[in-house]
Amino acid sequence: MGVRLIVNGHEHDLDVPPEMPLLWVLRDVLGLTGTKYGCGIAACGACTVHVDGRAERSCVLEVGSVAGKRVTTIEGLDPAGEHPVQRAWREMNVPQCGFCQTGQIMQAAALLAENPKPSDEDIVQALDGNICRCGCYERIHAAVRLAATGV
Amino acid sequence: MLSAILARNGHSRSLPLLANVSRRDLLRGTVSAGAFVLAARFLPPEAAQAATFYRVGGEDMPNGLVYDPHVFVAIEPDGTVVIVAHRSEMGQGARTSLPMVVADELEADWSRVRIVQAPGDEPRYGNQDTDGSRSMRHHIQSMRHIGASVRHMLEQAAAQRWQVPKSEVRAELHKVVHRPTGRSLDYGELAQDLKAMPAPSREEVQWKDPKDFRYIGTGKIAIYDLRDITVGKAIYAHDVRVPGMKFAVVARPPVVGARIRSYDASRALAVPGVERVVEIPGSDIGAKFAPLGGLAVVASNTWAALKGREALAIDWDRGPHAVYDSAEYEKRMRELARKPGKVVRDQGNIEEAFARAAKVFAAEYYVPHHAHVTMETPAAVADVRDGRAEIWASVQSPWGTRQDVAKLLGVSADDVTVHVTLLGGGFGRKSKCDYVLEAALVSREIGAPVQVLWTREDDIRHGFYHTVSLERLEAAIDSDGRVIGWRHRSVAPTILSTFDASAQHQFDIELGMGLVDNPFDIPNMRMENPPIEAHVRIGWFRSVSNIPRAFAIQSFVAELAHELGKDPKDFLLELIGPPRHIDPVAAGIQDKLWNYGESLDVYPIDTGRLAHVVRVAAEAIGWGRKLPPGHGLGIAVHRSFVTYVATAVEVAVDEKGRISIPVVHTAIDCGFCANPERVKSQIEGAAVQGLTLALYGNLTFANGEAQQSNYHDYPVARLSDAPKVVHTHIVPHPFEVPASGVGEPGVPPFAPALANAVFAATGKRIRDLPLAKHDLRRI
Numbered sequence: 001m002g003v004r005l006i007v008n009g010h011e012h013d014l015d016v017p018p019e020m021p022l023l024w025v026l027r028d029v030l031g032l033t034g035t036k037y038g039c040g041i042a043a044c045g046a047c048t049v050h051v052d053g054r055a056e057r058s059c060v061l062e063v064g065s066v067a068g069k070r071v072t073t074i075e076g077l078d079p080a081g082e083h084p085v086q087r088a089w090r091e092m093n094v095p096q097c098g099f100c101q102t103g104q105i106m107q108a109a110a111l112l113a114e115n116p117k118p119s120d121e122d123i124v125q126a127l128d129g130n131i132c133r134c135g136c137y138e139r140i141h142a143a144v145r146l147a148a149t150g151v
Numbered sequence: 152m153l154s155a156i157l158a159r160n161g162h163s164r165s166l167p168l169l170a171n172v173s174r175r176d177l178l179r180g181t182v183s184a185g186a187f188v189l190a191a192r193f194l195p196p197e198a199a200q201a202a203t204f205y206r207v208g209g210e211d212m213p214n215g216l217v218y219d220p221h222v223f224v225a226i227e228p229d230g231t232v233v234i235v236a237h238r239s240e241m242g243q244g245a246r247t248s249l250p251m252v253v254a255d256e257l258e259a260d261w262s263r264v265r266i267v268q269a270p271g272d273e274p275r276y277g278n279q280d281t282d283g284s285r286s287m288r289h290h291i292q293s294m295r296h297i298g299a300s301v302r303h304m305l306e307q308a309a310a311q312r313w314q315v316p317k318s319e320v321r322a323e324l325h326k327v328v329h330r331p332t333g334r335s336l337d338y339g340e341l342a343q344d345l346k347a348m349p350a351p352s353r354e355e356v357q358w359k360d361p362k363d364f365r366y367i368g369t370g371k372i373a374i375y376d377l378r379d380i381t382v383g384k385a386i387y388a389h390d391v392r393v394p395g396m397k398f399a400v401v402a403r404p405p406v407v408g409a410r411i412r413s414y415d416a417s418r419a420l421a422v423p424g425v426e427r428v429v430e431i432p433g434s435d436i437g438a439k440f441a442p443l444g445g446l447a448v449v450a451s452n453t454w455a456a457l458k459g460r461e462a463l464a465i466d467w468d469r470g471p472h473a474v475y476d477s478a479e480y481e482k483r484m485r486e487l488a489r490k491p492g493k494v495v496r497d498q499g500n501i502e503e504a505f506a507r508a509a510k511v512f513a514a515e516y517y518v519p520h521h522a523h524v525t526m527e528t529p530a531a532v533a534d535v536r537d538g539r540a541e542i543w544a545s546v547q548s549p550w551g552t553r554q555d556v557a558k559l560l561g562v563s564a565d566d567v568t569v570h571v572t573l574l575g576g577g578f579g580r581k582s583k584c585d586y587v588l589e590a591a592l593v594s595r596e597i598g599a600p601v602q603v604l605w606t607r608e609d610d611i612r613h614g615f616y617h618t619v620s621l622e623r624l625e626a627a628i629d630s631d632g633r634v635i636g637w638r639h640r641s642v643a644p645t646i647l648s649t650f651d652a653s654a655q656h657q658f659d660i661e662l663g664m665g666l667v668d669n670p671f672d673i674p675n676m677r678m679e680n681p682p683i684e685a686h687v688r689i690g691w692f693r694s695v696s697n698i699p700r701a702f703a704i705q706s707f708v709a710e711l712a713h714e715l716g717k718d719p720k721d722f723l724l725e726l727i728g729p730p731r732h733i734d735p736v737a738a739g740i741q742d743k744l745w746n747y748g749e750s751l752d753v754y755p756i757d758t759g760r761l762a763h764v765v766r767v768a769a770e771a772i773g774w775g776r777k778l779p780p781g782h783g784l785g786i787a788v789h790r791s792f793v794t795y796v797a798t799a800v801e802v803a804v805d806e807k808g809r810i811s812i813p814v815v816h817t818a819i820d821c822g823f824c825a826n827p828e829r830v831k832s833q834i835e836g837a838a839v840q841g842l843t844l845a846l847y848g849n850l851t852f853a854n855g856e857a858q859q860s861n862y863h864d865y866p867v868a869r870l871s872d873a874p875k876v877v878h879t880h881i882v883p884h885p886f887e888v889p890a891s892g893v894g895e896p897g898v899p900p901f902a903p904a905l906a907n908a909v910f911a912a913t914g915k916r917i918r919d920l921p922l923a924k925h926d927l928r929r930i
């Protein structure tokens with residue numbers, strides 16, 4: 001056993017079973033609690049991280065499958081916390097309880113990295129897998145648009 | 152009975168501080184040593200007759216309201232103003248908005264304010280039960296008074312330093328200025344002087360002129376935790392980590408009240424990382440917030456605990472509630488609703504009205520159980536050792552939790568500390584602390600700190616659910632098309648059953664939520680409540696019984712309008728009638744009307760305000776405008792939590808019967824509005840939660856077991872479902888119009904407004920929620 005993991009640029013040699021989902025490695029082993037548990041079945045997006053730049057649901061991703069790949073969590077999205085998506089989120093006062101928001105932000109950041117000028121429909125498609133039980137959707141949509149266009 | 156449920160007593164002295172990776176011994180002391188605190192001088196509310204105070208129900212709640220500035224504010228030598236947030240934050244904004252009120256009166260610079268979260272300690276902070284849409288409603292006056300008191304003390308301290316009359320000094324944005332000379336002292340420079348200064352009396356304290364508010368009413372203050380949330384540093388109960396902490400999940404009974412006959416934990420214990428399996432005693436309906444029982448699997452990480460739980464073999468005695476079948480139960484509710492039940496309001500002569508009616512209409516409305524599915528599932532960390540318990544949890548009722556933990560462990564509440572984390576959603580679920588009690592039991596057993604985390608499956612299968620309900624409405628119409636009689640029967644298992652398993656009738660709180668307080672101008676009305684027993688744990692769910700009542704009444708109004716060939720909005724206003732205050736005695740309400748704990752003098756049932764929000768919402772959406780094919784407008788209004796909300800919805804239904812919502816206009820009259828930005832966000836959120844209720848929410852039971860388990864079979868509204876835009880129209884009021892509830896009242900009118908819009912668009916009248924189970928293609 002043992003997995004070499006690169007998280008937010010730091011390498012870790014971990015003594016964990018390779019089938020353990022990345023989510024629990026991040027949260028319970030590495031103490032990176034910004035990535036959230038919401039469903040465990042890839043149905044809510046709360047656990048979204050980037051693997052080699054792509055948005056992935058860490059709750060269903062075996063840690064062994066990402067060995068050696070670049071994993072980015074909300075803590076590492078931008079060292080100063082000033083990623084355009086984070087700034088847009090603050091500008092629009094998006095959160096209510098806030099619990100879903102790190103997953104939403106990671107999903108939005110991955111969308112914009114791939115598609116810097118998304119249409120309204122692109123935004124809906126990309127973020128439809130991220131539940132916000134508080135219902136901040138209108139602001140989430142507006143914040144992604146703001147991050148993309150500056151308006 | 153209510154007072155028995157709500158009674159909270161006890162005493163303690165713990166101090167606030169949030170806890171990630173802090174240890175017990177680091178948590179002593181609110182703020183740094185230079186801060187002023189503790190020269191407490193209690194101001195009994197009765198002592199003050201200041202004309203500016205109106206009386207709120209918070210005074211009558213357990214431990215009431217606290218007006219002492221020393222309890223809530225400290226100023227550090229560097230000038231940081233530390234303000235205690237004593238209510239739980241679950242997305243509604245209380246943790247920001249109440250300190251914002253203090254800061255405004257205090258003339259504090261918001262960028263120099265630090266907020267600390269109070270632990271559960273009601274004798275010190277006053278009532279902390281964060282439910283019932285009460286935070287701003289009950290606490291805005293005490294928060295203003297506290298801020299203004301500290302401002303008064305700062306001015307007094309500066310005047311003493313300068314040896315000048317107090318009338319010559321004035322606090323202004325974190326400084327006290329001597330007006331004749333222009334010299335000034337920063338708040339930090341005065342911090343020492345405040346330490347021993349007694350709090351001023353109410354008569355001495357001057358509130359600001361509202362035109363001088365810097366933050367209140369502006370909507371310009373972002374939530375305090377905004378940055379932490381966006382960078383992943385906000386700490387919820389899921390995120391608490393203390394040294395040596397173990398991770399646990401619990402295998403709970405498949406049916407409420409089921410008991411373990413025998414079990415085999417050997418395979419679970421063989422899972423790498425699993426350390427212990429701990430038995431938790433079981434409970435049945437009626438045991439308040441007692442854990443359901445089962446087996447806790449304790450491990451070095453959550454995943455190992457989950458694997459261990461899967462490997463358990465448990466033989467359950469399924470108990471008496473294995474009979475529960477929600478389809479059968481619905482049939483029984485319908486039968487009961489067709490026969491007379493306990494009369495809870497009787498006005499005029501209902502029999503005579505129906506006897507002379509030219510026409511009679513009747514309809515039945517069904518709303519199934521719902522689960523809260525807070526984004527953060529219930530979770531708590533407990534460290535129980537040496538007869539003391541330290542808890543970190545996302546709870547709406549930290550003081551109630553503290554007492555329940557003490558009782559469970561057989562220790563004094565003085566030996567229990569409950570730290571309140573941020574709540575990843577509450578909606579009433581986190582008013583019930585069963586998950587904290589589980590953590591406390593497991594920690595005591597293993598002698599180490601432990602986190603008990605509920606999976607989404609646990610959350611949906613083992614909750615305290617929103618009641619299931621059948622509301623039957625009958626209207627007697629005379630030959631002029633006027634409604635002369637109104638009969639409303641409400642059948643639903645009561646929340647009371649969670650405290651007393653034998654309870655079969657709804658109690659005053661449930662009856663007051665849209666049943667007996669019906670404001671319509673109809674001469675003959677009778678409301679009845681046939682009895683029915685509960686087979687699952689029933690609990691508060693954001694806006695509670697107002698959900699089925701608003702759905703039934705506001706749908707029925709639109710149905711009657713259609714039958715009578717009238718415009719639904721005009722007919723709704725006709726039923727509301729002329730502006731007046733409802734008199735519960737004249738209305739024939741049998742017991743004392745429960746007005747959300749408020750007096751009717753301060754918070755009347757005002758039909759003028761009710762009608763006004765209808766007009767505002769209707770006008771905003773362009774009621775009566777020409778719509779594209781497949782579109783429809785619907786409207787509904789409901790007073791709840793002493794607030795008036797009308798929602799107008801435009802729906803579009805495509806040829807496949809799928810709905811989308813181009814626009815929503817909601818008008819809210821919540822009295823004086825302290826934080827319009829958070830009111831707006833609550834209304835936006837209520838529209839989405841109302842949409843989930845209307846469109847998807849459907850929790851069913853067979854053989855006593857919940858048939859749904861996660862978001863795939865218990866869906867909630869997503870971005871693609873959500874209204875494209877929700878406009879919030881806040882009816883402006885001066886401070887003298889008492890602030891009323893905001894967190895919940897946006898929810899009830901949404902489902903009926905949507906159902907009415909669907910009818911307008913398609914000709915399909917949906918009386919049984921959720922909409923998703925019906926074919927909504929146009930007729």
Ligand code: FES
Binds near residue numbers: 044048058
């Ligand atoms: S926790 Fe991974 S998608 Fe919900």
Ligand code: FES
Binds near residue numbers: 133575
């Ligand atoms: S902000 Fe609460 S779940 Fe999204």
